[in-house]
Amino acid sequence: MIDEKTARENVIRAADELFYAHGVQAVGMDAVRTAAGVSLKRIYSLFASKDELIVAVLHHRTETWDNGLAGAAERATTARERILTIFDFLDGWFREPDFRGCAFINAHGELGASSSAVTGAVRAQKQAFQEYVARLVADAGAPPALAPQLAILAEGAQTTAAISGTPDAARHARAAAETLLDAAARVRG
Template identity: 35%
Template sequence: MTLLTLTPTVRESPAQRRASTAADTLFTRHGVTPVTLDDVADEAGLTRDELTAAYPSKRELVVAVLQRWHGAWRRALDGIARDADDPRDEVLGVFGYLEQCFADEGWRGCAFINGHAELGRTDPAIAELARAHFADVEAHLTQLCARAGVPSHVAQALSLLVEGARVESAVQRSAQPARVARLGAAMLLSVYEPRTSS
């Protein structure tokens, strides 16, 4: 069995990109189970043969969609890092990015959370991809905490704020959870605010 990773080993072909973009749209809108390969082919403007040449199975499309989501997450973190001079601002920037995601009318929740809920019990590899993404989120926050002089265990709490906001935003169909989580993160960081000597 091929080891699945969050990062694709090769760049998508144009047909693969069309297919994974279409699958992302349909999986987000309907969930994975009801969507057929014919649905994806129609959405992508591909024939069934063109689709299966690009991605032979729906499972491979699910993996491609999760890799797309993880890639978008990592690119967002890179952008936050470029715009922030302080690691604390980077932490808060994560919640700003989430707010932008949640405000999008097409937002239906995190693909990793939704995918794990729908497929995690029956497909251990998909469940492992979700776990790897969550671990990556926490590892990034742990690095930011270390740079900010904040204990590493705070990253675990920040990670829970990220994932909790993702879940609640999908239920509420609101960006408000990101703002509440950002406030919680700011309060956590303030406990470890550097003290200046007078």
């Protein structure tokens, strides 16, 4: 028998893959059980409800997102480049064969009206991303008002790429971000 930590990780990983590929509401707990190789009884001892599992998946996605952004930013040498790596990170993600849009936006679209726990997890991730962008903007010496504009570009690119089925939105959003950064630099200079 696998230990609790491994079982929990297996369930979260399986649920994440299933929810992202098919949608949260379309995936039943039996499918999660089969994919994770963990009994329903054990799953419900780890997660009191499907909502609790969805929130755990969203927390897992937050870690993945944060690590991806941090990894992309490591290659940058200036504050401006760190901002633009957000869009480079998105471009790489949009090119993955299993890209289905933002899991947070997708989950909120499916359950936001009926699950305060899911809404809370989605809002927390979006707020953390906005705070990350705000730190990068501050590091660049740009006006604070630029941060939400850049965050909206990134969020919009995710939705556009998912709907259009092409990664072009990342490139367009990056170009718009460069324009905004240039304009902010002119105002400062």
